[in-house]
Amino acid sequence: MFDFYVQHEYWFAAVQLILAMLGMGATLAPADFGRVIADPKGFSVGIVLQLIGVPLLAYVFILMISGSPGLAVGLAVCAAIPGGTVSNIFTYFARGHIALSIALTAIATVACLVTTPIVLDLLVTQYMPQDFEMPAGRIATEIGLCLLLPLVVGMLFLRLLPKAAPFFSRWCIRGSLFVILLIVIGALGAGRLDLQSFGLENIGWVFAFIMILLVVSHVVPRLAGNSWTDVIAINIEITVRNTNLGLLIKASLFPAAVGVADPVGDNVLFTILLYGGLMLMISGGMIPVYRRRAAG
Numbered sequence: 001m002f003d004f005y006v007q008h009e010y011w012f013a014a015v016q017l018i019l020a021m022l023g024m025g026a027t028l029a030p031a032d033f034g035r036v037i038a039d040p041k042g043f044s045v046g047i048v049l050q051l052i053g054v055p056l057l058a059y060v061f062i063l064m065i066s067g068s069p070g071l072a073v074g075l076a077v078c079a080a081i082p083g084g085t086v087s088n089i090f091t092y093f094a095r096g097h098i099a100l101s102i103a104l105t106a107i108a109t110v111a112c113l114v115t116t117p118i119v120l121d122l123l124v125t126q127y128m129p130q131d132f133e134m135p136a137g138r139i140a141t142e143i144g145l146c147l148l149l150p151l152v153v154g155m156l157f158l159r160l161l162p163k164a165a166p167f168f169s170r171w172c173i174r175g176s177l178f179v180i181l182l183i184v185i186g187a188l189g190a191g192r193l194d195l196q197s198f199g200l201e202n203i204g205w206v207f208a209f210i211m212i213l214l215v216v217s218h219v220v221p222r223l224a225g226n227s228w229t230d231v232i233a234i235n236i237e238i239t240v241r242n243t244n245l246g247l248l249i250k251a252s253l254f255p256a257a258v259g260v261a262d263p264v265g266d267n268v269l270f271t272i273l274l275y276g277g278l279m280l281m282i283s284g285g286m287i288p289v290y291r292r293r294a295a296g
Contacts, residue, residue, distance in 0.1 A: 009256040014251075019172045027102075028151070042226050042227070043104065045220065050083065051111060053217075053220070055080065055123065061212075071271050072127055074270070078272060081241050081245045083238070087236050087239075090236045094236065094286070096235075097233040127264070138252065139249065198274075202267070206271060207278060214235065217235045235286075239282070246275075
């Protein structure tokens with residue numbers, strides 16, 4: 001059974017991303033993109049942090065990490081991907097600027113078609129074999145087919161069947177979460193998630209990276225004079241990233257093979273899954289704090 005997962009890891013990753021983006025698309029209307037114009041200050045700060053600030057912070061962390069290529073590549077992948085639909089949900093519950101959150105997610109998702117291969121090429125080429133070439137075209141194609149296309153289909157579903165869209169979105173996102181659970185179970189069963197091999201120090205690096213993102217994405221918009229609701233949206237958007245896309249990129253760069261050990265690829269997978277779990281716990285735990293501040 002676990003060999004089946006290893007043989008089809010890429011398609012597990014692709015299916016969970018497609019379901020997630022279908023679900024997200026069914027919550028978005030074209031007007032959400034237009035809200036960027038209505039709120040240029042918050043959007044400008046958020047998108048600069050998203051596309052430039054986060055990769056720069058990841059670069060600093062990668063320089064400090066020694067002897068762990070898998071962790072370095074995993075953090076680079078987390079930095080190269082945009083925010084995800086969960087950031088919009090968290091922003092809603094935290095009483096942040098939901099329109100800004102949606103606009104940042106939507107525009108960054110479109111931009112990642114170009115930015116993700118560039119960021120990965122700049123950050124992780126040194127950790128790859130000498131004959132390795134970043135498959136920028138393939139990554140861009142996968143983002144287009146598995147992320148942007150399902151997003152557009154979901155938006156069309158909302159436009160054509162608005163009453164059924166909430167049900168459709170809810171079950172697509174649940175399906176995506178179920179496939180991620182299968183990925184975790186399959187990776188554990190195949191011996192690809194080894195806590196002892198990954199090490200407590202590396203767990204500390206992932207935790208520290210999330211906390212730095214949390215602090216920087218709070219301080220910068222405050223210094224820029226953004227409203228508190230904008231700060232909430234930017235803070236969550238920068239911290240809660242689309243690890244669904246990260247799993248697909250991992251499967252593309254480090255395809256699993258039955259009976260073939262790949263410690264670097266396994267640690268990349270562990271880093272992305274660990275980041276995803278920690279970011280949900282940390283950002284989710286901050287929601288009551290945001291709500292009290294927004295209410296005050």
